[in-house]
Amino acid sequence: MDCPVFSLIDYGDFGFFGWVAFADYSIAVKPGDxxxxxxxxxxQSRLANVTGARxxxxxxxxxxxxxxLNTRYANGTVNYREINLDPLAGSDADNLVIPRNLNVGxxxxxxxxxxxTITSIQQLSYGGALRSFMSGHKGNTTYCWxxxxxxxxxxxxxxxxxxxxxxxxxxxxxxxxxxGLKPAVFYLAIVAVIVAVGVVVAxxxxxxxxxx
Numbered sequence: 774m775d776c777p778v779f780s781l782i783d784y785g786d787f788g789f790f791g792w793v794a795f796a797d798y799s800i801a802v803k804p805g806d807x808x809x810x811x812x813x814x815x816x817q818s819r820l821a822n823v824t825g826a827r828x829x830x831x832x833x834x835x836x837x838x839x840x841x842l843n844t845r846y847a848n849g850t851v852n853y854r855e856i857n858l859d860p861l862a863g864s865d866a867d868n869l870v871i872p873r874n875l876n877v878g879x880x881x882x883x884x885x886x887x888x889x890t891i892t893s894i895q896q897l898s899y900g901g902a903l904r905s906f907m908s909g910h911k912g913n914t915t916y917c918w919x920x921x922x923x924x925x926x927x928x929x930x931x932x933x934x935x936x937x938x939x940x941x942x943x944x945x946x947x948x949x950x951x952x953g954l955k956p957a958v959f960y961l962a963i964v965a966v967i968v969a970v971g972v973v974v975a976x977x978x979x980x981x982x983x984x985x
Contacts, residue, residue: 800838800860801873801922802946806830808869808924809943816935822847825939828869836860838870860923868916873923875907886911899926899941901949922946 811825824845832839838858843851860872868889871881880888889911897906897917905920917927926941 799873800833800835802830802833802838802870802924804830804832806946807944808941808946810925810939811942812937812939814935814937816932818932818935818937820937821935823937825942831855836862840866840869842866842869867925868918868928869925871918871923871925873918874920883911889916894920897926900944900947902947904947919946 807827807829809825809827812820812823814821814823824847826842826844829841829843830838831841836859838860840856840858842854842856844854845851856866858866858870860870868883875881875891877891877894879891883889889909891907891909893908895906895908896903898904899906899919906917906926907920908915908917910916913932914928914930916925918924919926924941924944924946925939927939929938930936
């Protein structure tokens with residue numbers, strides 16, 4: 774069964790994944806984290822009026838992740854649902870969060886599609902930051918997840934008469950790069966410059982003070 778992203782959210786029931794091989798089951802997301810996706814539908818599809826969705830992390834009770842999911846429609850309406858995800862056993866909520874830190878060749882189980890294999894690890898820019906992402910393909914759908922958190926960042930489902938792309942456009946889980954640098958590195962560089970300038974100024978004042 775091929776599952777376009779957000780099809781299960783809007784039309785199906787929620788269950789759980791099965792076994793995952795070589796996975797990191799530690800939870801990286803925390804309450805207050807959110808992800809905003811934009812969906813683009815081309816061709817004739819029952820999902821033609823879906824424009825995107827937002828996931829908010831409500832609570833963590835290891836291994837469960839309670840999320841709220843707001844699916845947006847072209848007519849301005851929003852469908853709200855709360856879902857209890859379990860990365861340890863998996864969940865069939867369109868693979869929005871999967872076990873993290875998987876490597877090429879590792880698999881996780883999707884209730885509707887069977888095993889999905891990680892086929893590549895690459896550096897890409899999403900949410901304004903260059904990060905490591907893991908990709909997989911099953912049926913008509915190609916997925917991409919943030920490797921550090923297991924959060925979905927991109928998925929494209931292609932069919933005979935239509936396609937749907939879902940892409941992360943904003944999140945507070947990671948911070949956008951600043952001038953090509955990670956925020957921590959950028960601010961550390963600023964501090965280093967300020968300290969260096971302070972040292973130079975202090976040295977100049979010291980020399981002037983004792984200069985005959």
